[in-house]
Amino acid sequence: MLTEQGILDQLSQAGYRITRPRRAVIAALLEDEGHHSPAEVHERALVRCPTVGLVTVYRTLELLADLGLARRIHTDDGCHGYAGASHGHHHHLLCRHCGAAVEFEGCDLSPLFEKIGRTTGYCVDEHLLELIGLCPACQ
Amino acid sequence: MLTEQGILDQLSQAGYRITRPRRAVIAALLEDEGHHSPAEVHERALVRCPTVGLVTVYRTLELLADLGLARRIHTDDGCHGYAGASHGHHHHLLCRHCGAAVEFEGCDLSPLFEKIGRTTGYCVDEHLLELIGLCPACQ
DNA sequence: TTGTGTGCAAAATCTTTGCACTTCG
DNA sequence: CGAAGTGCAAAGATTTTGCACACAA
Numbered sequence: 271m272l273t274e275q276g277i278l279d280q281l282s283q284a285g286y287r288i289t290r291p292r293r294a295v296i297a298a299l300l301e302d303e304g305h306h307s308p309a310e311v312h313e314r315a316l317v318r319c320p321t322v323g324l325v326t327v328y329r330t331l332e333l334l335a336d337l338g339l340a341r342r343i344h345t346d347d348g349c350h351g352y353a354g355a356s357h358g359h360h361h362h363l364l365c366r367h368c369g370a371a372v373e374f375e376g377c378d379l380s381p382l383f384e385k386i387g388r389t390t391g392y393c394v395d396e397h398l399l400e401l402i403g404l405c406p407a408c409q
Numbered sequence: 410m411l412t413e414q415g416i417l418d419q420l421s422q423a424g425y426r427i428t429r430p431r432r433a434v435i436a437a438l439l440e441d442e443g444h445h446s447p448a449e450v451h452e453r454a455l456v457r458c459p460t461v462g463l464v465t466v467y468r469t470l471e472l473l474a475d476l477g478l479a480r481r482i483h484t485d486d487g488c489h490g491y492a493g494a495s496h497g498h499h500h501h502l503l504c505r506h507c508g509a510a511v512e513f514e515g516c517d518l519s520p521l522f523e524k525i526g527r528t529t530g531y532c533v534d535e536h537l538l539e540l541i542g543l544c545p546a547c548q
Numbered sequence: 549t550t551g552t553g554t555g556c557a558a559a560a561t562c563t564t565t566g567c568a569c570t571t572c573g
Numbered sequence: 574c575g576a577a578g579t580g581c582a583a584a585g586a587t588t589t590t591g592c593a594c595a596c597a598a
Contacts, residue, residue: 287572287577323580363531374525383540390511391545392502398539406530426552426597462555
């Protein structure tokens with residue numbers, strides 16, 4: 271799990287400045303394990319830095335994601351969500367009928383990636399997995 | 410694989426009307442294996458129904474997705490993409506740098522699905538897997 | 549014929565950009 | 574001090590909604 275301090279260090283090492291708005295965004299992002307829209311992150315960040323603008327939140331989230339310090343999350347409800355980079359590698363399980371979404375973890379696809387990598391020459395380091403089925407209530 | 414005719418039948422059975430714009434959207438969606446933004450689907454649909462509006466594309470895609478006849482796909486580039494419902498079994502390997510896409514097969518995720526099914530109570534019968542990495546040329 | 553479906557235009561969101569001012573280093 | 578970072582306002586892009594007309598069934 272990447273801590274706030276760890277992220278700040280990496281930002282700094284990458285040549286970016288540590289500012290109050292950035293601290294606030296990072297803290298807001300790490301506040302819980304969920305993923306949040308830029309607007310939600312902004313709302314939380316305001317608590318720590320009352321002057322921070324939504325624009326800065328967008329820019330900071332993009333920066334963090336590009337540096338691998340945060341992750342972009344995509345779900346049916348609200349695309350463009352972000353989560354701390356190390357908040358588990360979870361995927362979504364969707365109910366085709368009622369649309370309920372559940373997160374799950376523990377997918378170990380490394381063997382598959384290696385196999386694919388050998389076959390295609392690609393260096394696979396990221397993936398998107400979405401499962402679709404029927405939830406218990408809809409079966 | 411759900412065919413255009415199959416989708417039309419199901420729409421009809423569900424009490425929805427078969428119209429030219431809807432046919433055009435469905436055909437556009439099934440035209441290839443990829444997933445596309447509403448705007449892309451619209452552009453393709455225009456070939457078959459020159460009067461179809463973007464709004465109708467949005468509404469039709471939403472309807473199809475709700476009925477399970479199309480799927481919403483989320484990726485980093487362009488959220489809100491849609492694909493034919495049965496295209497779930499074609500997987501893509503994308504190069505993050507040059508965008509090259511390769512298809513691959515032979516993913517055997519059944520053990521994972523069973524495990525997830527036991528844990529969550531869901532009956533998993535479809536999935537979307539997308540791998541992202543660097544192609545040999547870009548490494 | 550009837551009411552679902554459609555297109556248009558406009559509204560509501562969401563995201564990005566330009567620019568002068570701040571502030572970290 | 575100098576350049577990166579910020580906030581504001583405005584522009585762009587995307588998605589939704591209201592409404593009168595069109596057309597499947």
